[in-house]
Amino acid sequence: MTVMAIERGKIREFATATGAARPAYMDDQQAPVPPTFLATVVFWRPIGETLRSPQVLRACAEAGVTADLASLLSLEQEYVYHGPLPRAGETLRTAERLSDVALKHNRAGRAMVVVRFTVSFHDERGDLRAECHYTSAYVNRERP
């Protein structure tokens, strides 16, 4: 469990960086989080620990796929919110779990190891407020 503080200044910065610099995000002291804001959890905890888990590294070794940063692609991210949106001033507790590891092939026919994992966000009362489901893949690229 890692604690993540939802900060007003961070919401302003994120809204500005994503073309959403509107009063609801910029001026409200208790601004709600933008839909993909929880990506900033990486300032509080490393995300993708499960991408280095023994199960994933074993799958990559078996498929002959390099498990390094240059081979890692983000395929999909899904944010699901439960109850009221997290707001500036709140504190959330985060945890990460591995969901699935699968060997697939991309459009070019190259092997890729697809990893699904979820980061959950609970509030101080223990209520689940949000989840982010990540789908990432290690894929061998053709070197120039």
Place this chain on the structure above:
Amino acid sequence: MTELVAGARLPERTFGPVTATDIVRYQGASGDMNPIHHDDEFARAAGFPGSISAGMLGAGWLAAYCTEYLGEETVRRFRTRFSEVVYRGDRLTASAEVVRRFEQDREPRVELAIQLRKDDGCVVTSGTAEFVVR
């Protein structure tokens, strides 16, 4: 305001052309400092002609597009899938179509099919978004 019935389309919004500044500002804001998004040499070693934009920047633009029409307080689900890479200079257009109206957790909701495409029509990001509508 567009009436949110199945098949209705929100007015489109254009982002870009994508600049290095857009990318590094998003990287700084989001904390994703993967060098593939700002270091051409690193990106070339990974097999790309140059550095590529961050998929989550496009997702963030799509989120900005949706919340502008549906409000900042009402998102319930936001899913984006990255199918093509984006380079500096690409112009991106966000669009959304209402898939259905439904009720979940005693809330009336709308589901949208959302996408971001380049000027040549190539879809770089697609997904679904659900918002509460009153």
